Amino acid sequence: MTSVEKEREAVLRGLGQTEQFSVKIAGVGPAAAAANTMAALMEGQYDLVLNVGIAGGFQNRADVGSLVVADEIIAADLGVETPDGFQSVDELGFGSTRFQTATGLVERMVATAKKANLSITIGSILTVSTVTGTKARAEELVRRVPGAVAEAMEGYGVAVAAKQRRVPVLEIRAISNGVGPRNRAEWRIDAALDALTQAAALFKEVF
Numbered sequence: 001m002t003s004v005e006k007e008r009e010a011v012l013r014g015l016g017q018t019e020q021f022s023v024k025i026a027g028v029g030p031a032a033a034a035a036n037t038m039a040a041l042m043e044g045q046y047d048l049v050l051n052v053g054i055a056g057g058f059q060n061r062a063d064v065g066s067l068v069v070a071d072e073i074i075a076a077d078l079g080v081e082t083p084d085g086f087q088s089v090d091e092l093g094f095g096s097t098r099f100q101t102a103t104g105l106v107e108r109m110v111a112t113a114k115k116a117n118l119s120i121t122i123g124s125i126l127t128v129s130t131v132t133g134t135k136a137r138a139e140e141l142v143r144r145v146p147g148a149v150a151e152a153m154e155g156y157g158v159a160v161a162a163k164q165r166r167v168p169v170l171e172i173r174a175i176s177n178g179v180g181p182r183n184r185a186e187w188r189i190d191a192a193l194d195a196l197t198q199a200a201a202l203f204k205e206v207f
């Protein structure tokens, strides 16, 4: 599942000729991602759901142009803001903001990417509904989730649908920008899409 067509094309370029994978559009944001992933899972039989796309990288954790793979997918803004700070739905007893990703496959993806000389980091990938645009917010997210390496907008939605259908899930992202003060001029979307293509070229071997 990719959010937009450009990400889908980048993945298809890397996959080359294969019938092993089906690459579908999730849309932007967790709700669209959950609905479109569920629709895909109702139409076909799948062994694994991958959420692949670009993301923001947290400073000194994931550099622009590098790859990240999630050991955990976390809905970072699903909760309540109280005078004492943010409380997640887990703390409130309303559900879970966290999904573990497919054990074994994370390590295989990382080992294979490293063998291909790609820069890749394992960590929590946050799902947010609002892109972080300030240093204070970036710091707050890292304080709340010390293992966070990147933020994007779809992983949690994809994971909700995958879990419902009892299919393992993985999130792999290429970093297009830093998480922090908004600065569109610093975006490196082409570099991130190239990294996605290089990652996807390994998928046949890894999965």
Ligand SMILES: O=C(O)c1cccc(C(=O)CC[C@H]2O[C@@H](n3cnc4c(=O)[nH]cnc43)[C@H](O)[C@@H]2O)c1
Binding pocket: 003, 004, 027, 028, 029, 053, 054, 055, 056, 057, 128, 130, 131, 132, 151, 152, 153, 154, 176, 177, 178, 179, 182, 183, 184
């Ligand atoms: O207009 C902005 O300043 C802006 C900054 C970052 C991202 C956006 C998007 O509209 C991107 C949405 C799309 O890309 C993924 N993505 C990429 N970078 C980030 C990020 O830093 N934080 C959250 N999501 C990001 C996301 O998964 C969406 O699919 C606009």
